[in-house]
Amino acid sequence: MRIAAVTALILLWVSRAVLAFEVEDHITYPAANEGSVLRIISTADREAFEPIIAAFQAQHPGVKVEYTITGTTSLMQAIAEEEAVFDLAISSAMDLQTKLANDGFAQNYDDAETDHLPEWASWRNQIFAFTQEPAVLVVSDAFFPDGDAPRSRDQLIALLRENPELFQGRIGTYDVRQSGFGYLMATQDSRNSESFWRLMEVMGRLDAKLYCCSGDMIRDVANGELALAYNVLGSYASSQQNGVDGFQIIEFEDYVNVMLRTALIPETSPNPEDASKFIDFLLVFGQNPDLVLASGLPAINPSVLHENTALRPIRFGPGLLVFLDKIRRDNFLKNWESSLFQE
Amino acid sequence: MKFHASIRRRLFFQLAGVAALLSLTFFFVVRGVAERAAEGTQDQVLAASAIAMADSLRNEGGGVTLDLPYSSLSMLGTVGQDRVFYRVAVSGQTLTGYDDLPVPTALPQPGEPVFETLMFRGDEIRSVTLLRPMGSEANRAQAFVTVAQTREGLETISRRITTLATGIGAGFFVLATALSLWAAGSALAPINRLTGAVTRRGPKDLRPVTAETPRELLPLVEALNSFMGRLRASLLRTEDFIAEAAHRVRTPLATVRAQAEVTHLKLRKPEHKQAIREMIRAIDESARSAGQMLDHAMVTFRADSLLREELDLNAVVEETCDRLDPTADLKDIVIHRDLPDHAVSFQGDRILLQAAVMNILDNAIKYSPADSDITVSVVEGAETSIAVTDEGRGFADTDLSRLVSRYKRGANVGDVVGSGLGLTIAADVAQVHGGRLSISSNKEGPGACVSLLLPR
Numbered sequence: 001m002r003i004a005a006v007t008a009l010i011l012l013w014v015s016r017a018v019l020a021f022e023v024e025d026h027i028t029y030p031a032a033n034e035g036s037v038l039r040i041i042s043t044a045d046r047e048a049f050e051p052i053i054a055a056f057q058a059q060h061p062g063v064k065v066e067y068t069i070t071g072t073t074s075l076m077q078a079i080a081e082e083e084a085v086f087d088l089a090i091s092s093a094m095d096l097q098t099k100l101a102n103d104g105f106a107q108n109y110d111d112a113e114t115d116h117l118p119e120w121a122s123w124r125n126q127i128f129a130f131t132q133e134p135a136v137l138v139v140s141d142a143f144f145p146d147g148d149a150p151r152s153r154d155q156l157i158a159l160l161r162e163n164p165e166l167f168q169g170r171i172g173t174y175d176v177r178q179s180g181f182g183y184l185m186a187t188q189d190s191r192n193s194e195s196f197w198r199l200m201e202v203m204g205r206l207d208a209k210l211y212c213c214s215g216d217m218i219r220d221v222a223n224g225e226l227a228l229a230y231n232v233l234g235s236y237a238s239s240q241q242n243g244v245d246g247f248q249i250i251e252f253e254d255y256v257n258v259m260l261r262t263a264l265i266p267e268t269s270p271n272p273e274d275a276s277k278f279i280d281f282l283l284v285f286g287q288n289p290d291l292v293l294a295s296g297l298p299a300i301n302p303s304v305l306h307e308n309t310a311l312r313p314i315r316f317g318p319g320l321l322v323f324l325d326k327i328r329r330d331n332f333l334k335n336w337e338s339s340l341f342q343e
Numbered sequence: 344m345k346f347h348a349s350i351r352r353r354l355f356f357q358l359a360g361v362a363a364l365l366s367l368t369f370f371f372v373v374r375g376v377a378e379r380a381a382e383g384t385q386d387q388v389l390a391a392s393a394i395a396m397a398d399s400l401r402n403e404g405g406g407v408t409l410d411l412p413y414s415s416l417s418m419l420g421t422v423g424q425d426r427v428f429y430r431v432a433v434s435g436q437t438l439t440g441y442d443d444l445p446v447p448t449a450l451p452q453p454g455e456p457v458f459e460t461l462m463f464r465g466d467e468i469r470s471v472t473l474l475r476p477m478g479s480e481a482n483r484a485q486a487f488v489t490v491a492q493t494r495e496g497l498e499t500i501s502r503r504i505t506t507l508a509t510g511i512g513a514g515f516f517v518l519a520t521a522l523s524l525w526a527a528g529s530a531l532a533p534i535n536r537l538t539g540a541v542t543r544r545g546p547k548d549l550r551p552v553t554a555e556t557p558r559e560l561l562p563l564v565e566a567l568n569s570f571m572g573r574l575r576a577s578l579l580r581t582e583d584f585i586a587e588a589a590h591r592v593r594t595p596l597a598t599v600r601a602q603a604e605v606t607h608l609k610l611r612k613p614e615h616k617q618a619i620r621e622m623i624r625a626i627d628e629s630a631r632s633a634g635q636m637l638d639h640a641m642v643t644f645r646a647d648s649l650l651r652e653e654l655d656l657n658a659v660v661e662e663t664c665d666r667l668d669p670t671a672d673l674k675d676i677v678i679h680r681d682l683p684d685h686a687v688s689f690q691g692d693r694i695l696l697q698a699a700v701m702n703i704l705d706n707a708i709k710y711s712p713a714d715s716d717i718t719v720s721v722v723e724g725a726e727t728s729i730a731v732t733d734e735g736r737g738f739a740d741t742d743l744s745r746l747v748s749r750y751k752r753g754a755n756v757g758d759v760v761g762s763g764l765g766l767t768i769a770a771d772v773a774q775v776h777g778g779r780l781s782i783s784s785n786k787e788g789p790g791a792c793v794s795l796l797l798p799r
Contacts, residue, residue: 102426104464124424191413317420318427319413327439328411 021074021082027067029053035062038274041079042090043072044261044297048239049090051294056281063274072096072180079105079266087275090263092133092233093180095187095320097262101126102321106264107272113280118302121260123316129260130282131297132304134311135185136234137250138218143170143227144248152254153195156230160202167206172217172229175210176336181259185231187323187332188257188314200339203230208340215240222246233259239296251310258305258313261297350534354527362519370512377504381497382469385422389471390456392419393490396431397475400486407433407477407486415490423496428463428470430489433477444489447472451487466493533557537564549575578643586640589633596633600626631705635764638698642768645695646775654693655686656721656797660729663700664719667708674713678704681720687727689797691776696795699772700729702765703793707733711790723799726778730794737784737791769795 025046042049046069053065068086070078072093078084079100091097100106106126114122121129137156139149143166150156160167174182189196209226211217214236217229222244237249263282265275285291286299298304305311314320322328395415400407409431419427430440444463447470451457456473463470470491478484533555540554551568600623607619664678671678689696700719707717715734722728770780778797785792 104426104466124426315420317417317424319417319420321427322411322413322416325411325439327408331408331410 021070021078021084023068023070023074025067025069027069029057029065029067031057031064032061034064036271036274037064037066038088038271038278039066039068039086040088040090040278041068041070041075041084041086042088043070043075043092044090045069048295048297051291052282052285052297055285055288055291056278059281060274060277063277076100079268083268085268085270086266087269087271088263088278089266090261092259092261093184094127094129094260094262094314094316095184095324096180097127097264098123098316098318098320099324100266101264102318105267107267107269109265109272109276109279112276113283117283117300120313120315121300127262127264127316128279128283129262129300129316130285131235131261132258132300132311132313133236133261133298134234134251134256134258135231136237136256137228137230137252138221138232138237139228139248139250140221140224140226141246141248142224147248149228149248149250151250152252153193153199154254156228157195157199157202160206164206167227169207169209170225170227171203171206172209172211172220172226173203173231175212177333178212181214181233182231183323184259184314185257186336189231190332192255192257192312197335197339199230200336201342204340204342210340218244218247231257235296235298238298251308253310255312256308256310258311260300260313260316351527351531354530355523358523358526359520362516362523366512366516366519369515370508373508373511374501374505377508378497378501381500381504385469385492385494385497386458386471388418388422389458389469389490389492390473392416392429393456393471393473393488396429396490397473397486397488400431400475400477400488402478405482407438407484409438411439419490419492422492423499425493425496426466427493428468428489428491430487432487432489434484438486440489444470444491446487447489450474460494463491466495468493469497534560541567549578582640582643585636589636589640593630593633593637596626596630600630632764635702635768638702638768639764639771642695642698642771642775645692646771649695649775650692651690652693654689654691654696656689656696656727656729657682657687659693659696660700660719660721663697663704667701667704670705671708671717674708674711676708676711676713677716679716679718681718683721683723687721687723689727691797692772695772695775699769699795700731702768703731703795706765706793707731707735707791710735725799726796727799728781728794728796730792732785732787732790732792734785734788734790737789738782766793769793773797 027046046067049067053067057063057065072091073096075089075091076093076096076099079086079089080103089097089100101124106124108125109128110125112122112125112128114128117129137149150159160171174185176183176186186196209220211220211229214233217226217232218237218240220226221229222240223246234249234251237247241247241249263279265272265279269275283300285295286301292299305313323332392415395412395418396409399409399412399415401409416427416429419425428441428444430442430444431438432446445461447457447459449457451472451474453474453476456471459470459472461468461470468491470489472487472489475486475488476483477486534557537552537554537556537560541552549571551571552564556564603619603623603626607616607623610616610619660682661680664680668678704717704719711717711733712735717734718730718732720728720730720732722730766780766782773780773795776797778795781794781796783792783794784790
């Protein structure tokens with residue numbers, strides 16, 4: 001009886017621990033003269049955000065920042081299901097952030113510094129975008145030495161079809177079942193163009209390798225293991241280009257999906273004042289070129305979109321909820337799997 | 344007279360009240376219509392979204408499934424940035440969507456969506472539910488598609504419409520009020536014109552009012568004219584009566600005086616002579632009063648249609664002095680004439696002016712002591728002044744302005760017989776010529792100075 005009770009307790013504890021969202025890293029940045037604590041949950045790497053937090057603390061020396069890094073799905077889970085206490089949620093998954101706001105887990109911030117921001121960069125005064133990050137094709141110098149890389153999806157499909165022996169097992173893309181970014185890009189592709197499914201079919205026939213993260217894809221492209229990787233996070237690729245040789249970044253000419261990294265203040269935030277200050281800081285951080293360079297995060301900049309008309313920022317709105325629908329997601333993944341895994 | 348609230352104010356407040364009422368009505372009508380239109384738009388979009396979802400329902404493997412069409416939710420983002428909720432339920436089981444979304448109280452019939460406004464997750468939402476029969480013939484199933492949206496966008500639109508309607512309503516009211524002010528003024532302009540025409544009249548002007556009269560005021564003006572006509576007739580009759588009476592008294596008086604003088608010569612006893620002398624003096628005073636009454640009636644009569652002939656005031660004064668010299672001689676009074684060398688021209692009624700100067704001079708003689716001087720001077724300045732200065736008793740403390748009233752006499756003249764009409768006549772003559780009578784004390788010693796001031 002005692003043993004059973006203890007076992008039950010242990011089981012309960014274990015199940016709670018299992019239920020708790022996955023934390024990849026947790027860093028505390030103490031304040032010069034501590035007055036308040038700002039708890040940020042984020043999907044952005046430590047390297048990217050450390051300079052931003054340092055610059056923020058230089059402006060607001062009284063704020064201690066606790067920075068928790070997790071995945072997009074875990075972040076959603078933490079806020080929506082586990083009522084974890086955070087003041088700011090920063091995520092690259094626009095769809096999940098939209099769902100959080102739509103389902104009432106975000107609070108309004110009506111006085112945000114959105115004057116210089118385009119209208120598409122915020123939603124409901126709850127979600128605020130501060131970066132624009134395109135999904136790009138990364139190609140290996142070993143396979144495309146003279147800049148003859150494909151410039152559109154149709155060209156890519158034709159190239160892969162004509163040279164199956166060359167690309168067999170040498171192309172990579174996101175495993176959309178694991179990666180929120182990959183899923184968002186794939187679903188937007190499927191919405192934008194019919195050629196997406198053809199491309200998946202072709203990739204499936206060539207035994208495409210599936211990845212969890214942009215970093216791994218870039219590594220394998222750079223060392224020549226892969227000829228190309230599709231739908232890689234462009235901002236990450238650009239920041240890698242400084243230190244890693246052997247790959248090129250191609251922005252397609254037909255269209256380029258642009259993901260917006262966003263911040264929202266959870267409904268349960270105990271310190272929305274500092275969270276608001278941090279959002280305002282993020283919304284204008286693009287005016288500081290050194291900071292943009294240090295973080296490797298491209299700030300919102302409508303003029304870039306004017307120069308390259310193929311860039312297409314993903315729009316906020318209820319449309320983003322469609323691919324989060326349980327049945328729709330299952331069906332999409334079923335289609336995707338049947339395209340990529342052809343036995 | 345009882346004062347009642349001004350017509351203008353009443354008119355203005357009534358018009359402004361009507362404008363306020365209309366503005367308010369306008370505000371509510373505009374807001375009502377616009378909000379209903381906005382609500383209708385939201386309902387239509389919701390219905391379109393639900394239909395798109397229902398259309399994507401399909402039978403699969405004995406069950407029902409759907410691929411949520413992208414447009415079904417994205418179209419809801421076109422109106423505003425509202426939160427959206429949806430649920431697809433088959434045979435009471437939630438297939439997909441928010442399974443806590445409330446079921447409508449009234450179940451929809453095929454082709455007839457049910458709209459509801461209710462609370463969900465702390466917000467007011469508008470929801471539409473429609474029914475789509477599914478399944479094979481053997482295995483029928485009812486699929487309910489519910490799509491709901493918060494109403495923040497609608498509230499924003501409603502606020503904007505309210506602001507706009509308020510602005511337009513307020514603007515309309517301000518404009519209408521300004522116009523009311525103008526209209527009230529403009530409606531009363533004829534009355535003001537008429538009032539002006541009546542108040543501008545002199546105190547003796549009893550002619551009928553001929554100013555332009557609005558039809559509504561015609562009875563009033565006619566009544567006024569008729570009243571003034573009666574008053575004028577009555578005044579004329581009174582003057583006529585006085586003149587007639589004076590005339591009738593004067594002639595027998597002359598006869599009585601002549602008889603009294605004859606009797607005076609015949610009497611021997613001094614006390615009898617004295618009595619007769621008293622009688623003659625009384626008769627003279629009566630004749631003089633009758634003369635003045637005649638003069639007064641004449642002034643009133645001639646003033647109505649003043650004759651303006653070119654005349655020389657010197658001559659008028661000279662002539663009048665000549666006529667009164669004998670009377671003055673009786674009291675050993677000398678009348679000095681202080682006149683300019685040249686003619687003093689004036690446009691007026693010779694007879695009236697003579698009567699005026701005569702009465703002033705006559706007064707002066709009457710109130711001067713025997714063996715004194717009277718000076719009559721004509722001076723040309725801003726006004727032409729005909730001044731008569733005597734060395735008599737002056738006016739003592741009498742209120743000078745009262746002296747020109749009819750039958751009012753000085754406070755210190757109880758011992759002298761007089762009618763009190765003399766200065767009234769002079770003042771009336773001055774007035775009909777556009778001038779005035781000035782009465783003051785003699786600046787050089789005792790006595791009075793009475794001046795007839797005429798415009799040049």
